[in-house]
Amino acid sequence: MSLSDLSPDALAALHGEQTTAYAELVAKGLKLDLTRGKPAAAQLDLSNELLTLPGEGAYQAADGTDCRNYGGGQGLPEIREIFAELLNVPVAQLVAGDNASLGIMHDTLVFSLLKGTVDSAGPWVKDPITFLCPVPGYDRHFALCEQYGIAMEPVDLGADGPDLETIKRRVAEDPTVRGLWVVPTYANPTGSVYTAEVTEELVSMPAAAPDFRIFWDNAYAVHHLTDSEHPALDVLGMAEAAGNPNRVFVYASTSKMTFAGAGVSFFAGSPANIDWYLKNLIKRTIGPDKVNQLRHARYLGSADGVRELMRKHRSIIEPKFGQVEQILQARLGEHEVATWTRPEGGYFISLDVPDGCAARVVALANDAGIAMTGAGAAFPYGKDPRDRNIRIAPTFPSPDDVAAAIEGLCTCVLLSASERQVATLDRPAGGD
Amino acid sequence: MSLSDLSPDALAALHGEQTTAYAELVAKGLKLDLTRGKPAAAQLDLSNELLTLPGEGAYQAADGTDCRNYGGGQGLPEIREIFAELLNVPVAQLVAGDNASLGIMHDTLVFSLLKGTVDSAGPWVKDPITFLCPVPGYDRHFALCEQYGIAMEPVDLGADGPDLETIKRRVAEDPTVRGLWVVPTYANPTGSVYTAEVTEELVSMPAAAPDFRIFWDNAYAVHHLTDSEHPALDVLGMAEAAGNPNRVFVYASTSKMTFAGAGVSFFAGSPANIDWYLKNLIKRTIGPDKVNQLRHARYLGSADGVRELMRKHRSIIEPKFGQVEQILQARLGEHEVATWTRPEGGYFISLDVPDGCAARVVALANDAGIAMTGAGAAFPYGKDPRDRNIRIAPTFPSPDDVAAAIEGLCTCVLLSASERQVATLDRPAGGD
Numbered sequence: 001m002s003l004s005d006l007s008p009d010a011l012a013a014l015h016g017e018q019t020t021a022y023a024e025l026v027a028k029g030l031k032l033d034l035t036r037g038k039p040a041a042a043q044l045d046l047s048n049e050l051l052t053l054p055g056e057g058a059y060q061a062a063d064g065t066d067c068r069n070y071g072g073g074q075g076l077p078e079i080r081e082i083f084a085e086l087l088n089v090p091v092a093q094l095v096a097g098d099n100a101s102l103g104i105m106h107d108t109l110v111f112s113l114l115k116g117t118v119d120s121a122g123p124w125v126k127d128p129i130t131f132l133c134p135v136p137g138y139d140r141h142f143a144l145c146e147q148y149g150i151a152m153e154p155v156d157l158g159a160d161g162p163d164l165e166t167i168k169r170r171v172a173e174d175p176t177v178r179g180l181w182v183v184p185t186y187a188n189p190t191g192s193v194y195t196a197e198v199t200e201e202l203v204s205m206p207a208a209a210p211d212f213r214i215f216w217d218n219a220y221a222v223h224h225l226t227d228s229e230h231p232a233l234d235v236l237g238m239a240e241a242a243g244n245p246n247r248v249f250v251y252a253s254t255s256k257m258t259f260a261g262a263g264v265s266f267f268a269g270s271p272a273n274i275d276w277y278l279k280n281l282i283k284r285t286i287g288p289d290k291v292n293q294l295r296h297a298r299y300l301g302s303a304d305g306v307r308e309l310m311r312k313h314r315s316i317i318e319p320k321f322g323q324v325e326q327i328l329q330a331r332l333g334e335h336e337v338a339t340w341t342r343p344e345g346g347y348f349i350s351l352d353v354p355d356g357c358a359a360r361v362v363a364l365a366n367d368a369g370i371a372m373t374g375a376g377a378a379f380p381y382g383k384d385p386r387d388r389n390i391r392i393a394p395t396f397p398s399p400d401d402v403a404a405a406i407e408g409l410c411t412c413v414l415l416s417a418s419e420r421q422v423a424t425l426d427r428p429a430g431g432d
Numbered sequence: 433m434s435l436s437d438l439s440p441d442a443l444a445a446l447h448g449e450q451t452t453a454y455a456e457l458v459a460k461g462l463k464l465d466l467t468r469g470k471p472a473a474a475q476l477d478l479s480n481e482l483l484t485l486p487g488e489g490a491y492q493a494a495d496g497t498d499c500r501n502y503g504g505g506q507g508l509p510e511i512r513e514i515f516a517e518l519l520n521v522p523v524a525q526l527v528a529g530d531n532a533s534l535g536i537m538h539d540t541l542v543f544s545l546l547k548g549t550v551d552s553a554g555p556w557v558k559d560p561i562t563f564l565c566p567v568p569g570y571d572r573h574f575a576l577c578e579q580y581g582i583a584m585e586p587v588d589l590g591a592d593g594p595d596l597e598t599i600k601r602r603v604a605e606d607p608t609v610r611g612l613w614v615v616p617t618y619a620n621p622t623g624s625v626y627t628a629e630v631t632e633e634l635v636s637m638p639a640a641a642p643d644f645r646i647f648w649d650n651a652y653a654v655h656h657l658t659d660s661e662h663p664a665l666d667v668l669g670m671a672e673a674a675g676n677p678n679r680v681f682v683y684a685s686t687s688k689m690t691f692a693g694a695g696v697s698f699f700a701g702s703p704a705n706i707d708w709y710l711k712n713l714i715k716r717t718i719g720p721d722k723v724n725q726l727r728h729a730r731y732l733g734s735a736d737g738v739r740e741l742m743r744k745h746r747s748i749i750e751p752k753f754g755q756v757e758q759i760l761q762a763r764l765g766e767h768e769v770a771t772w773t774r775p776e777g778g779y780f781i782s783l784d785v786p787d788g789c790a791a792r793v794v795a796l797a798n799d800a801g802i803a804m805t806g807a808g809a810a811f812p813y814g815k816d817p818r819d820r821n822i823r824i825a826p827t828f829p830s831p832d833d834v835a836a837a838i839e840g841l842c843t844c845v846l847l848s849a850s851e852r853q854v855a856t857l858d859r860p861a862g863g864d
Contacts, residue, residue: 036502038502039501044491044500044501047500048491050723051486051488051490051491052484052485053484055483056483056484057480057483058483059476059480066473066476068476068691068692069470069471069473069476069691069693070687070692070693071693098531098721099530099717099721100718102716102717102718103716106715106716106717107716110542113546114542114545114557125557143715147712147715148546148547255502259499259501259723260500260501260718261501261502261717261718261719261720261721261722262499262500262723283538283572283575283576283579284532284535285531285535285693286534286572286692286693287693288531288693289530289531289694289724290694291482291691291694292694292721292724
């Protein structure tokens with residue numbers, strides 16, 4: 001039964017129960033952390049072979065390149081071949097880089113700001129620039145925009161893509177709109193999967209700015225949690241067919257496949273975009289860490305090797321997601337005080353509590369020793385206009401810790417929601 | 433005897449000899465490459481232990497950090513401790529990064545352009561910016577400036593530092609002068625070593641721009657070729673003592689110690705500069721490749737471990753430098769057609785041929801199958817105003833190839849110089 005349907009007495013009783021439950025929670029002195037989407041130690045253990053690779057005397061790439069020396073800006077062919085298949089892009093249009101795709105996003109943004117893209121009249125930095133930001137979204141995307149003074153406009157994100165009407169209108173009418181952030185597969189934090197239809201619209205819609213770019217961060221392309229594995233779309237082919245070959249910058253990395261921050265990153269785009277990227281990149285670095293690329297190519301072996309590894313990841317983290325779902329349903333379901341996502345992949349669950357309650361819930365949880373990502377983190381400038389969204393990152397803690405944290409979080413949600421409902425009743429009708 | 437002192441007949445004879453020698457050289461069909469400062473395979477072999485490190489089950493840093501997961505922006509303490517000693521900087525003021533110090537140079541420049549330094553009124557990109565460039569210098573430094581539209585002013589570089597009078601005047605009088613490129617130890621390509629006196633002047637001289645920065649690229653800090661090992665100066669302490677603590681950005685990397693492009697890079701600066709760098713860096717990346725830092729810390733062990741490794745490098749490359757010196761002296765000495773450096777460390781020899789001859793010499797060499805760095809590469813915009821400087825990079829080829837290449841190069845120098853002298857004689861006095 002919804003809280004608003006409860007009688008004043010029943011509501012008061014619930015509020016009292018939750019106040020007591022919260023006091024007990026605080027008394028437990030928990031120290032749990034659900035803040036970031038980090039792999040658990042058990043997941044990292046899967047790739048411990050990397051710690052002794054590429055192996056004794058193994059420094060030559062398949063083409064004879066000595067990986068210990070400078071050069072080779074586009075990265076080793078053998079690692080590019082594996083990920084071209086997984087990302088559904090041509091090998092020739094894929095660059096293998098260093099340890100962080102966020103670094104490639106940063107650099108492509110910086111090159112656009114300081115030099116302009118292949119379709120730009122000049123450096124972006126000379127004009128006001130706006131990015132459209134599907135929300136809830138990835139806080140580090142938004143932080144990049146904020147860092148460089150790029151205006152951000154939030155756009156609602158649904159299960160299969162963002163509010164297309166708004167996006168199409170804004171991109172068509174406003175030449176300052178130069179970018180759109182997209183996490184196409186199992187989006188952070190909603191788990192949204194952009195459908196082929198949505199993607200088709202995004203790559204073909206008219207744009208006022210000829211250098212409008214979609215920052216297509218396919219961070220979770222192979223991070224399935226169910227048997228209905230959503231494959232990577234041929235977004236570059238679709239963009240080319242639509243007459244907008246240069247519209248899409250594709251990013252990915254192995255950070256949540258092998259070792260986080262010690263893996264290989266990727267950038268894909270049209271031939272013109274790849275030329276542009278490499279031409280700018282060579283000013284920044286003489287070449288990527290090819291030894292690490294060789295290490296990864298030898299360890300992963302093939303696209304199927306990656307798929308097999310990702311199934312092992314799934315076996316470790318799927319139960320944690322299941323636990324979160326079960327506890328949220330058991331504790332919050334009957335009260336209709338929250339909705340949450342049931343992702344088919346990725347690293348997050350997005351929880352919506354009653355409007356105006358998210359910051360309070362996160363504060364209550366923190367005070368009880370349960371560290372949650374800050375309320376509003378999934379929105380530009382960290383500001384959730386409805387103060388309702390909370391990101392749950394269940395992968396890193398142990399199953400027991402995940403359960404304890406979500407149980408505690410539910411207590412905080414119920415306490416916050418009931419105290420809010422009590423306050424509504426106390427407020428005279430017509431007042432503010 | 434100098435060419436200009438030769439009788440016309442003797443000159444004609446020399447020219448004829450060299451023409452014949454060059455024809456013979458071309459007939460050999462050589463394929464040699466002295467273009468880049470790359471370690472030889474024998475040098476890379478020294479560090480092959482890295483190919484199986486950090487080792488089975490070895491992923492924890494000394495402080496318990498799991499190096500396989502995200503985080504730790506400043507880098508592992510154990511690798512920073514080793515290089516703080518070698519670079520003569522405080523551990524707390526040293527950042528260990530990814531595989532390329534050029535990347536850190538690029539990023540600190542980009543952060544300055546787009547955000548401004550801690551002492552800047554605003555982003556550099558809003559105003560015209562000038563960098564002073566000691567020449568001959570490192571082409572990739574100059575390429576960074578050119579890439580981002582930063583004006584470059586060449587300043588003559590001597591054996592123990594650049595033309596201080598010019599630098600002090602320009603820095604004092606012109607607030608657009610925001611940067612000075614310095615390779616303080618065994619500079620590329622001259623081998624210059626900045627003395628304590630020169631360094632004292634650079635860190636203490638008055639600057640019109642409060643955010644004037646010295647980009648102190650100590651790429652060859654421990655790359656000694658003789659027993660008189662020049663130690664790294666305490667440039668940060670000197671700058672602080674002079675009241676300009678934030679003036680110096682220090683860069684270094686292990687690229688020419690372990691594996692080129694697969695090592696660890698470093699950035700050092702004042703506490704304020706380190707805060708500024710890390711605050712900007714966290715927008716670009718969640719953390720460096722700590723597994724590679726652990727790999728290097730375990731392999732190198734200590735500062736003494738690095739010193740020992742560098743002595744092994746020296747034993748491989750010192751003979752090549754000796755060979756270059758010997759051949760240049762034997763072939764060119766008596767004719768007084770060239771001067772060259774006798775570096776006590778680093779990776780290069782800087783050869784000056786008669787004015788107006790460098791491009792011709794490099795073209796002749798290329799046509800004979802000896803690839804040299806482009807004439808003028810060591811100057812801003814690739815333009816050597818006297819067209820006389822040629823960079824010799826003897827480390828990568830085998831000793832036999834180095835000898836063959838330098839023999840051939842000497843023929844090209846003598847041919848070019850003698851044909852030029854012949855042309856001078858043919859030219860009527862007072863003509864142009």
